[in-house]
Amino acid sequence: MKSYRCHDWSVLPGxxxxxxxxxxxxxxxxxxxxxxxxxxxxxxxxxxxxxTLFESSExxxxxxxxxxxxxxxxxxxxxxxxxxxxxxxxxxNP
Numbered sequence: 001m002k003s004y005r006c007h008d009w010s011v012l013p014g015x016x017x018x019x020x021x022x023x024x025x026x027x028x029x030x031x032x033x034x035x036x037x038x039x040x041x042x043x044x045x046x047x048x049x050x051x052t053l054f055e056s057s058e059x060x061x062x063x064x065x066x067x068x069x070x071x072x073x074x075x076x077x078x079x080x081x082x083x084x085x086x087x088x089x090x091x092x093n094p
Contacts, residue, residue, distance in 0.1 A: 003063040009056065010038040018063045019043060019054055026060070027052060 003018060012031040019026045029045035029052075040055045041062070054060040 003065050006062045006064050008038060009034050009041050009062055012041065012062060012064070015064055017043070020061045020063055021059050026054075031062075 006012060006017070009031075013034055015031050016028070017031055018028045027043060027045050027049065029043040029049075031041050032044045032051065033042040035041070039057060040053055043052050043054060044050075045052060054062075
């Protein structure tokens with residue numbers, strides 16, 4: 001899975017993601033609910049782990065594969081890497 005760090009957790013409900021801390025995978029699953037201020041999320045995990053609450057203030061990071069976005073939502077809206085065409089325009093017009 002080619003994944004990118006997601007800074008805006010508010011767009012993640014329904015997405016399959018990987019939770020990491022200090023660069024190490026902690027858990028994977030489906031984002032069930034995100035708090036209105038996007039500071040915490042509930043993850044429904046596979047492998048019978050149930051639901052778990054993760055807080056960004058505790059150092060957790062969310063990583064997702066852009067190809068898993070629902071309804072064609074473009075991954076650059078919330079991930080650290082700009083889309084290919086934006087990088088090309090920026091490089092052409094510094």
